[in-house]
Amino acid sequence: MLVYLAIVVVFCAIYPIIPRKHIRWLFLALVLALSIMAFYMKPYETDDISNYFNQVSMLRKGGFSTLRRCIQNGDNHWNSLPVCGFYFYLISLFPDNGMLPAVTIFLAYGSMFWVLWRASQRYEVNKWYLFVASFFILSTYWFYDICSGIRNGLTFTLFCLFAYVELVEKKYKPACWLGYLAMCFMHSSGILMMMIRIALLLSGKKNSKFMSVLVFFAMILGGAVVPRLGEITNIEYLQLISEKAERATATSGFASGTQYLVNVSVFVVAVCVFCYAVYVIKKQTEKYESFSDYINFVQLIVFFMLGSITFTLTFIRFARWVIPAVISVVFMVGMQANSNAKIEMLTGRKNKSVIKSGMTLSSNELVINFCMVGYLLVHMWYACNGTSLIWLHFS
Numbered sequence: 001m002l003v004y005l006a007i008v009v010v011f012c013a014i015y016p017i018i019p020r021k022h023i024r025w026l027f028l029a030l031v032l033a034l035s036i037m038a039f040y041m042k043p044y045e046t047d048d049i050s051n052y053f054n055q056v057s058m059l060r061k062g063g064f065s066t067l068r069r070c071i072q073n074g075d076n077h078w079n080s081l082p083v084c085g086f087y088f089y090l091i092s093l094f095p096d097n098g099m100l101p102a103v104t105i106f107l108a109y110g111s112m113f114w115v116l117w118r119a120s121q122r123y124e125v126n127k128w129y130l131f132v133a134s135f136f137i138l139s140t141y142w143f144y145d146i147c148s149g150i151r152n153g154l155t156f157t158l159f160c161l162f163a164y165v166e167l168v169e170k171k172y173k174p175a176c177w178l179g180y181l182a183m184c185f186m187h188s189s190g191i192l193m194m195m196i197r198i199a200l201l202l203s204g205k206k207n208s209k210f211m212s213v214l215v216f217f218a219m220i221l222g223g224a225v226v227p228r229l230g231e232i233t234n235i236e237y238l239q240l241i242s243e244k245a246e247r248a249t250a251t252s253g254f255a256s257g258t259q260y261l262v263n264v265s266v267f268v269v270a271v272c273v274f275c276y277a278v279y280v281i282k283k284q285t286e287k288y289e290s291f292s293d294y295i296n297f298v299q300l301i302v303f304f305m306l307g308s309i310t311f312t313l314t315f316i317r318f319a320r321w322v323i324p325a326v327i328s329v330v331f332m333v334g335m336q337a338n339s340n341a342k343i344e345m346l347t348g349r350k351n352k353s354v355i356k357s358g359m360t361l362s363s364n365e366l367v368i369n370f371c372m373v374g375y376l377l378v379h380m381w382y383a384c385n386g387t388s389l390i391w392l393h394f395s
Contacts, residue, residue, distance in 0.1 A: 001389050007033045027113040039102035042395040047148040059092035080237040083185040101147040111161040125336045133332040139376040141324040144388040151187040153321045159183045159193040160325040167293040196300045212303040263319035270327040277334025298326045
């Protein structure tokens with residue numbers, strides 16, 4: 001835990017003195033530092049990664065023929081999740097099992113900070129907002145859980161990367177859809193993100209609110225239907241999804257544990273940030289038109305989480321790995337849009353109503369930044385004292 005905190009503190013200390021154009025290299029150094037830390041982590045016997053280490057060692061010893069046999073026999077569910085098998089096989093080409101968490105952290109954090117940098121360049125985001133967005137990731141993204149669980153967190157985070165490239169950059173659409181599909185075969189939870197992406201595709205640009213409400217009710221009703229898939233089909237992938245859904249519904253209900261309530265608080269903060277960002281961005285439609293599809297995508301995620309709030313396992317995984325990846329981007333773009341609107345008002349033709357509106361935007365900016373930074377500092381304190389990060393130790 002202290003090593004993670006030290007890396008964050010050094011990042012925060014160095015950030016102000018790095019010129020805006022070189023921030024991407026600081027991001028790279030940060031990601032490499034986190035990856036190196038992950039390389040030396042020592043898992044507990046009960047962690048999923050202990051089992052994954054055995055699988056990687058088996059693949060290293062047996063080679064590609066072992067991978068093929070596992071897929072054919074359905075070992076580790078690799079017949080339904082072959083991308084996971086191939087990922088572990090590629091890791092087995094390295095001589096040390098520590099490369100599994102190291103590469104996973106590099107891909108997860110690397111993708112999130114790459115998206116931040118690209119979005120900050122596209123929308124000319126102020127250096128301060130870029131910093132707060134970065135700190136949002138460092139504070140709310142559950143580092144130890146993705147190190148120990150590997151597949152779920154990586155699946156969600158890479159899906160968000162592909163969504164950004166397709167919906168904002170408007171590039172490589174076929175490759176992004178292949179990426180979506182690959183994530184569904186990396187971990188069964190990928191199908192949840194795929195459902196959200198398909199919902200966005202079906203909604204178009206004008207019916208996103210209706211589709212969001214539909215996703216909300218579909219999530220509630222799906223909890224009763226999906227667990228029964230295994231009874232009506234012999235398709236192993238659907239049976240796996242049914243099994244996972246049954247496990248999720250078995251823990252349904254409002255929990256009162258601190259970790260669950262903290263994740264709820266992250267969701268509430270995310271909703272507040274999202275609503276205000278949408279409010280200011282929609283006032284500058286032309287400038288932020290390329291961001292509209294991404295906003296609709298995040299809106300569907302918000303309604304999905306609202307519908308899944310009683311399905312504890314599903315809700316907390318989205319709160320830990322999806323919310324940091326998408327809301328960090330929405331926050332900084334939204335605050336930059338707010339700043340642009342304020343500057344345009346105060347430098348344009350002045351009258352009492354315009355000045356009042358400009359002052360309101362300035363007040364909103366100060367209040368939101370103050371509340372956001374304050375919350376993230378409290379959450380960082382909690383992360384270092386009450387989350388799985390306290391279990392982080394090294395070999």
